[in-house]
Amino acid sequence: MNILEINDLMFRYKDKFIYDKFSLSIEKGSWVTIAGPNGAGKTTLVKILAGLVKNYSDIKFFGKSYNKKSFFEIRKEIGFVFDNPDNFFACETVEDELAFSLENMAISPNVIRKKIKEVSDLLKLNDMLKLNPSDLSGGEKQKIALGCALMLEPRILVLDEALMMIDINEREELLKLLKVYNKEKRVTILSFTHNLDEAIYSDRLIILNEGKIIVDGAFPDVFSEELVMRKIGLEVPFSIELSQKLKLYNLIENIDLSLERLVTKLWK
Secondary structure (H helix, E strand, C coil): CCEEEEEEEEEEECCCEEEEEEEEEEEECCCCEECCCCCCCCCHHHHHHHCCCEEEEEEEEECCEEECCCCHHCCEEEECCCCHHHHCCCCHHHHHHHHHHHHHCCHHHHHHHHHHHHHHHHHHHHHCCCCHHCCCCCCHHHHHHHHHHCCCCCEEEEECCCCCCHHHHHHHHHHHHHHHHHHHHCCCEEEEEEHHHHHHHEEEEEEECCCCEEEECCCCHHHHHHHHHCCCCCCCCCCHHHHHHHHHCCCCCCCCCCCCHHHHHHHC
16 A cells, blocks of 8 residues: 555656656555655655645645645654754754653643653653753754654654764664664655765665666665766775675575675675
8 A cells, every 4th residue: 555655746846847647656664765866856856745845736645635734634643853953943853852842732641641652762862851952953854853852753754864963873772763663553654865864764775866766676776877977976885895705605595785794694
């Protein structure tokens, strides 16, 4: 079952078409990464899905047409995390920021406190709850923005370069957490990034360039199109590149995304 369907999307900026009859379907419960170089149309597509720019297309979420009549009902089911968290915060403490959206929905204080604890434990935010978001680092702010999205228990989580400021080791841990969240809660994750390392936990990888899908498939099968990706300026993750070379020399049987597992196999 498709949770999102885009049919014949038309969008242009001034005299240039960014999207011209673009179509895309996203399956419920999947993790789909949409990657591409700067100017590929990723951020524009996020803004269209968020209802921030006017477009001409047939978009359906949960089988419902996305229009003025259904906008607010549908948006309550989608969590957006954008690349710049500084444009997001409105409260003086992290705790208030986490509670903000649920308070506006008239959710009871007991439920909100319980949810804050759940999200804070998951993302390790407990030491930040009494701090002002503006005093935090860029990576910490992105974690708070992610926490605010998870507070809503969305059916779809949209990430727009949402982890790029986070330390690489902590980002890896967050991706693992999100994978568990994706599978256990059947939350559909739609991740937009230029960093293919962030696609490792996704089920499907779509490469976008100039508003067109040039590669679409299961991860890591997409990396058979390595030359295509390099041509448009995308770097193949080191683990994939290493796996490909090891497989070429018959040192491993299958492509492996985990550097830890690759090291273990080589030592054996």
